[in-house]
Amino acid sequence: MLAAYLQKLDSDKTNKNSRIEQFKRNWYKFSRNPMNIIGLIIVAVVIFVTIFAKTLAPHPEDAGLHVDIMNAFSKPTLKNWAGTDEYGRDLFSRIIIGLRPSMGIAIMVLAISVTIGVLLGLVAGYYKGTLIDLLISRITELFMSIPPLILAMVVCTMFSNNYFFAAIGIAVAWWPWYTRITYNLVTSLSNELFIVYTELAGVKMMKIIIREMLPNITSSILTKMTLDTGSIILVASSMSYVGLGVQPPTPSLGSMVSEGIAYLPEFWWLTVMPALAVVVIVMGFNLLGDGLTDVLSVEDK
Amino acid sequence: MKEGLIYVFKRFIHILIILLVLSFIVFSFIRLIPGDPVKSTLGPLASEESVNRMTHELYLDRPLVVQYGHWLKNVVTQGDFGKSLLTSRPVSLDIKEYLPRSLELCFLSALMILVFGVLFGTISAVFRNTWIDNVIRFLTYLGVVTPPYAFGVLFLLIFSYLLKWFPIGGLPRFSPENVRTGMLSIDALLMGNFSLFIKVLQSYFLPCLSLAIGSIAYQARIHRSAMVENVNADFIAFAEVAGVSKSKLIFKHLMKPSFIPTLTVYGLQVASLLGNAFIIESMFRINGFSQYSLNVILNKDPYGIVAVTFIFGVIFAVVNLCIDIGVVALDPRIRLKGAE
Numbered sequence: 001m002l003a004a005y006l007q008k009l010d011s012d013k014t015n016k017n018s019r020i021e022q023f024k025r026n027w028y029k030f031s032r033n034p035m036n037i038i039g040l041i042i043v044a045v046v047i048f049v050t051i052f053a054k055t056l057a058p059h060p061e062d063a064g065l066h067v068d069i070m071n072a073f074s075k076p077t078l079k080n081w082a083g084t085d086e087y088g089r090d091l092f093s094r095i096i097i098g099l100r101p102s103m104g105i106a107i108m109v110l111a112i113s114v115t116i117g118v119l120l121g122l123v124a125g126y127y128k129g130t131l132i133d134l135l136i137s138r139i140t141e142l143f144m145s146i147p148p149l150i151l152a153m154v155v156c157t158m159f160s161n162n163y164f165f166a167a168i169g170i171a172v173a174w175w176p177w178y179t180r181i182t183y184n185l186v187t188s189l190s191n192e193l194f195i196v197y198t199e200l201a202g203v204k205m206m207k208i209i210i211r212e213m214l215p216n217i218t219s220s221i222l223t224k225m226t227l228d229t230g231s232i233i234l235v236a237s238s239m240s241y242v243g244l245g246v247q248p249p250t251p252s253l254g255s256m257v258s259e260g261i262a263y264l265p266e267f268w269w270l271t272v273m274p275a276l277a278v279v280v281i282v283m284g285f286n287l288l289g290d291g292l293t294d295v296l297s298v299e300d301k
Numbered sequence: 302m303k304e305g306l307i308y309v310f311k312r313f314i315h316i317l318i319i320l321l322v323l324s325f326i327v328f329s330f331i332r333l334i335p336g337d338p339v340k341s342t343l344g345p346l347a348s349e350e351s352v353n354r355m356t357h358e359l360y361l362d363r364p365l366v367v368q369y370g371h372w373l374k375n376v377v378t379q380g381d382f383g384k385s386l387l388t389s390r391p392v393s394l395d396i397k398e399y400l401p402r403s404l405e406l407c408f409l410s411a412l413m414i415l416v417f418g419v420l421f422g423t424i425s426a427v428f429r430n431t432w433i434d435n436v437i438r439f440l441t442y443l444g445v446v447t448p449p450y451a452f453g454v455l456f457l458l459i460f461s462y463l464l465k466w467f468p469i470g471g472l473p474r475f476s477p478e479n480v481r482t483g484m485l486s487i488d489a490l491l492m493g494n495f496s497l498f499i500k501v502l503q504s505y506f507l508p509c510l511s512l513a514i515g516s517i518a519y520q521a522r523i524h525r526s527a528m529v530e531n532v533n534a535d536f537i538a539f540a541e542v543a544g545v546s547k548s549k550l551i552f553k554h555l556m557k558p559s560f561i562p563t564l565t566v567y568g569l570q571v572a573s574l575l576g577n578a579f580i581i582e583s584m585f586r587i588n589g590f591s592q593y594s595l596n597v598i599l600n601k602d603p604y605g606i607v608a609v610t611f612i613f614g615v616i617f618a619v620v621n622l623c624i625d626i627g628v629v630a631l632d633p634r635i636r637l638k639g640a641e
Binding site: 054158 | 446460
């Protein structure tokens, strides 16, 4: 009894050590490409700024209906890094605070669509070739048969045009992709030798899926989640561009661009600055996602 | 050939079923809209009688199945999609007015995506790991992460306001008797007015480019990686050993198999163009179908929403069917598997 326990403790320890080793190896591969590091830094800064937006913003009161006409339409200066808008509100503060709803929507969409998508993908892969598989793939196909942006907008307006239902709307259009990727991963894994052997050893299918398959697909799912964060921020900003999602006076990146269009070309910073913010954020998540893909796919081989 | 036809036929039936289920779901969904759409359109002062009459006229007081059956019958027999509460005229008339312009916009964008995406992808693959490749890869990366509205703003600022090469927005106006197809460039050609045709293309250039550029970048990346993957394939080595010339090797042996992933991605990109066009349409003041569908959705116009989602479903399905046929034509293995 005690011997078995000690042995287990020992194996846990070596397991832990080898995991640290593996992490070090992966980190080395990851850090050799400067683009990956840039991506990581951008994402870290974005997350930090999102959490402490209210404290970091130089003029937190400008998030609301604050008016300072004397300062209206100021060019980007040392005092207002990104200039001010038609009410004299500091654009830099508004962009920082506008990050919050974008990130919030991305987190909600990922939480919902990964849960539903991966679950359905696992179930469909588990019951491959049966009626359940057929049913799930048909439902998935149905949700993929109209453009995602249109689907998200319909869902958002049907219920209530706010931040929460914007996220629900995007999630409704997003989960099928996770079902599809999980299904493909599970079906290709089921031909792998280690799965075939565990099956032969008489391990229950459900246990195989949870203990053997799920750990093997997490890296692919996590990479996709990183890449998707950027895409969701893009979609959410497109929706807020037409007034769906976060409602004024709360700033959001898309609505800031659309409001600024009226003041082109003289007051270009009203549109260029928030658009630039979107580009940098999305690029950060894409760089990080690509870096993870490279490292993890090499590890797979 | 025979198995190809069977495959296409199967896909066609499949699409029909999907469209039927989709429209039925949207119908039942619309019943769930909180608030009465008729009441909100007629306003609070409308008499109960007129609200009831309108509700009856729109089949909103009948059971769901009856309403759906009636709608489907009218769509199939007369192409009638019901009456829009927003514009208070048949939805089919609205579609006829707005759709051609958007289709024109998307068609031109799709053309740009195919030509430039494949062009840059091929250049990048042929000169891989040189500075040309690196520059293209960097630019396509920027293209993928930048939203279309940001490109729109940028192009407007540079090419319209600063350089004044293109109009700031809007399309040339046509007198009603000259509108035949609704697609402005074709109408201009039908009028025999070539300078107007050039003017139409000029007005379309910036919106099309803003809409297409993200997809061009993505397409170029996909095409590059498809070509690079095939460079190491056995059949290319054999062809090289057999003494096939370099240009023939690139354009015949390498291009054809590389088009399979390219086409699949291309289908997805083109199918979603129309759904993504609403921002570009509003930015460049093109009164098109995307704008219309956005208005319909924002105003919760029941028959409008059903028609719009149905049209989007049809376009998605048709584009995907065309792509499937293209892939089947390129790859005999998929053809045989699909017919089983």
